[in-house]
Amino acid sequence: MIAHAPYIAGALLALLFAAITVLYDCHVSIQDRLKRVPMPIYSTPQAVCLALVCGVVAAVAFGFTDNKGDTLVDSVLGLRQSNPYLRGLIVGLTVLVLIRSKLSSIKGAEIGGELAYNSGRVWVMQSLNTRWQTFKAEFNRRNQAAALATANYEVQLLAELTGAIRVQPEEFRTFVDSQVKNVQASRPTAPFAATDVVWQTYYRILTNLALDYAGPSVFAGWTTFSLK
Amino acid sequence: MQFRLLDILQSTGPVALNELIMRTHAGQSPEELGELREQLKVLVNAGLVTVSGLRSVDLSRMSPEDLTNSSDAIVEVSRAGLRRALAS
Numbered sequence: 001m002i003a004h005a006p007y008i009a010g011a012l013l014a015l016l017f018a019a020i021t022v023l024y025d026c027h028v029s030i031q032d033r034l035k036r037v038p039m040p041i042y043s044t045p046q047a048v049c050l051a052l053v054c055g056v057v058a059a060v061a062f063g064f065t066d067n068k069g070d071t072l073v074d075s076v077l078g079l080r081q082s083n084p085y086l087r088g089l090i091v092g093l094t095v096l097v098l099i100r101s102k103l104s105s106i107k108g109a110e111i112g113g114e115l116a117y118n119s120g121r122v123w124v125m126q127s128l129n130t131r132w133q134t135f136k137a138e139f140n141r142r143n144q145a146a147a148l149a150t151a152n153y154e155v156q157l158l159a160e161l162t163g164a165i166r167v168q169p170e171e172f173r174t175f176v177d178s179q180v181k182n183v184q185a186s187r188p189t190a191p192f193a194a195t196d197v198v199w200q201t202y203y204r205i206l207t208n209l210a211l212d213y214a215g216p217s218v219f220a221g222w223t224t225f226s227l228k
Numbered sequence: 229m230q231f232r233l234l235d236i237l238q239s240t241g242p243v244a245l246n247e248l249i250m251r252t253h254a255g256q257s258p259e260e261l262g263e264l265r266e267q268l269k270v271l272v273n274a275g276l277v278t279v280s281g282l283r284s285v286d287l288s289r290m291s292p293e294d295l296t297n298s299s300d301a302i303v304e305v306s307r308a309g310l311r312r313a314l315a316s
Contacts, residue, residue, distance in 0.1 A: 033313040129241035185254035
């Protein structure tokens with residue numbers, strides 16, 4: 001049993017670091033494509049599930065490595081490492097190279113690991129979008145009355161939003177700003193009334209804009225708002 | 229600067245059609261709404277976007293009033309659209 005300890009530890013290291021690498025890859029790709037990651041990626045069960053599956057692949061792949069670098073897995077990863085702990089760590093960190101290697105695509109067409117991994121990322125993005133839609137709906141339900149009761153809500157909220165995205169690239173700020181201007185151009189012409197559905201819709205859309213591009217933390221200082 | 233409808237849809241997640249209209253079109257004139265309807269139709273036909281909960285079966289038959297009052301209709305990027313976004 002003791003003789004197997006380095007092997008088991010190496011496999012566990014491969015699993016752990018592969019899971020972290022996959023969560024990071026999901027975070028970066030979603031942030032890049034969706035222009036935001038609305039909630040922590042690890043809070044999505046689907047992302048954790050994908051990370052664990054890739055972790056198991058890494059642990060199994062570790063089992064096919066040796067201290068001489070003679071196996072197929074060693075050659076794909078360019079491994080020549082005798083230390084099992086270090087080998088486990090490297091297999092974990094490079095699991096995506098293994099899963100998405102040229103072995104799993106032909107002339108640009110995804111097959112095998114590449115297809116499965118990309119399908120997994122789409123599944124994570126879809127579930128994240130659904131969770132985000134639910135979060136926004138519940139946030140509005142909890143806080144719409146407080147928003148409608150806040151004096152100068154629109155001015156205050158847009159000032160917070162502008163401040164929150166100040167550090168973002170100019171393209172992103174222009175992207176958000178164009179939407180804010182479009183929404184403001186549709187401000188209701190009727191006098192403000194908290195019971196007016198048109199005003200309620202307008203406030204909800206302003207709230208969604210702030211949530212989409214600055215996250216719930218933009219409301220952190222608003223004592224009458226419930227963030228959770 | 230005119231941003232693509234798909235960029236906005238990707239950044240918002242599923243969104244009510246009337247909210248999408250407010251975010252993308254300042255004037256909401258019948259011509260602008262017609263243009264949005266055509267853009268949406270192209271994306272739906274390409275399989276990149278799905279529209280659910282529409283009262284009218286056919287998007288192209290919706291009047292500007294139907295579009296601006298369509299809070300029940302939800303627009304979102306489809307699986308194929310997300311896959312393409314990841315690949316780009």
